[in-house]
Amino acid sequence: MVTLLTTRRFAPLFVTQFLNAFNDNLFKTAMLFLVTYRLLADDPAGAAGLVSIAAGMLMLPFLLFSGIAGTLADAIDKAKIARVVKLCEIGIMALGAFALHGNSIPLLLAVIFLLGVHSTFFSPIKYAILPQHLDGREVLTGTGLIEGGTFVAILTGQVLGGLIAPDLAAIGILVVAVIGWLSARGIPPAPPAADAGPVDWNPWTSTLTILRGTYVNPAVRDATIAISWFWGFGTVYTTQFIPLVKGGLNASADVATSFLAIFSVGVAAGSIGVARLLKGQISARAAPWALIVLALAGVELLFALRALPVPAAPLGWSAFFAEPQAWRIVVDLFVLAAAGGVFSVPLYAIMATASGAHVRAGAIAANAFISAFFIVGAALAAGAAASGGVPIPVILVVTGFSGVLVLPQLLRLAAAKWTRPAALG
Structure with missing residues (x-):
């Protein structure tokens, strides 16, 4: 297990996914605290309703774009997609940092939706790439490390997002996004199968x-x-x-x-x-x-x-x-x-x-x-x-x-x- 974490076949993917889950939850929690305790502090019902809307906007891209994300990842090198997705995350988190600093609720919700799109396109890669890079008896270990690391990253992001000020979170999400892109650059090539079909953009x-x-x-x-x-x-x-x-x-x-x-x-x-x-x-x-x-x-x-x-x-x-x-x-x-x-x-x-x-x-x-x-x-x-x-x-x-x-x-x-x-x- 420790050996797997030190190999290029797995370590860059693990780090990229860990930072992905951490950053998503750092932003979402910072937004939750900003809305609940500052922007809508005098309107608890409104804050609760906004949180529900944000949760729905985060899930909506999975319903809209999962099909495109799946056919894309089967048709194109998965490592290349990961790098493009993580590059897009830098732009999304730059917008998120501006929204946190500017206290803009519409912009915060737009960033939540874009994070959902980002996760929709990265989600198929993190598990589908494992059988290409790992041996048969390593796949279960790799899957467990990805799953376990994701839950730890979610927890860490949630805790830190509730502890630090929104302006500090705004800096943090941008820095983590850049590190995530750098780690994604280390993921080895994962070309599509010879019989893979074309991308269906519908x-x-x-x-x-x-x-x-x-x-x-x-x-x-x-x-x-x-x-x-x-x-x-x-x-x-x-x-x-x-x-x-x-x-x-x-x-x-x-x-x-x-x-x-x-x-x-x-x-x-x-x-x-x-x-x-x-x-x-x-x-x-x-x-x-x-x-x-x-x-x-x-x-x-x-x-x-x-x-x-x-x-x-x-x-x-x-x-x-x-x-x-x-x-x-x-x-x-x-x-x-x-x-x-x-x-x-x-x-x-x-x-x-x-x-x-x-x-x-x-x-x-x-x-x-x-x-x-x-x-x-x-x-x-x-x-x-x-x-x-x-x-x-x-x-x-x-x-x-x-x-x-x-x-x-x-x-x-x-x-x-x-x-x-x-x-x-």
Whole structure:
């Protein structure tokens, strides 16, 4: 694993993706705090509505352009696309820096949309390029490192974005964008397959093409559905932490940040550890068990939350974690999140290797398209349930047990004993 991080075959891609996730979340969090605590400080409802609009604008490009992004990455050298995309990020973040400094809400929203476009075109590359640069037993490790690093980068960007002033964040996002472009220049060439088709610039027909390609391949289809469920699951958990901590536990925002940190580190640990668990084999045999652990940890988390006495006055970070039951919650969250990492990483590896080299990026793009629907649907369902009076711990438990819906896909993949040889191409 450490050796892989020092090779040119993997290190530049890992650094580029890490900085990509970090920078996106640094900007988004800086924007969130700027809007909530300064621009719309006297209008909490307006701030909440704006945050929802921003979330929608971030997901919209995945629905509009995933098809184009997938066919483009299959038809052109992926390393070249990565460099162009990261060069565009410099321009986007320059605009973002101007928006943060100038306190312009319309410009901030425009930058959020452009970041969504940027992520839409970079997303197929980060997984589809791995089978071209890594040997068969390295693909699972590389996928785990990419997934784990992404969650750590998201957490780091969110925390830093909430700690530093918007003007300092404006400088930071531009500097990180330049470093990301420099790291992308080190990614080795990843030329298209000889039988790759042309780029389809029509958003409608290109999306239909990548979805058809996903549907006809049972392994890719099953992995895509299961991964999309996982993103919906993760969306519910991460969006409900703040209202859970504030309303259900009467604790400070620092505690909510700690919950996000525990969740992110847990997913990263599971993502990195699953390669050792499976000894490098690309296999779904651990996924059904991980799903069971995830659901049971959610039930245990419910009991742990109910066992924690709710104080009359809000608790700060140190007072909250002085409670013995608080550490029970920490363990439950970590186990649940680690199971999520064990669940998702082999599925990404299957999706990248089960598809032919000529449509591999299209399969990854199709997953991003379908996952966008799961993310939006899960967020809306959880929000409606919370508004209807359903306790947040119950929402979390139901979300975990909703994984039974993807159990048939997992069992089919596990029964297939999916493995791949050393040379993937």
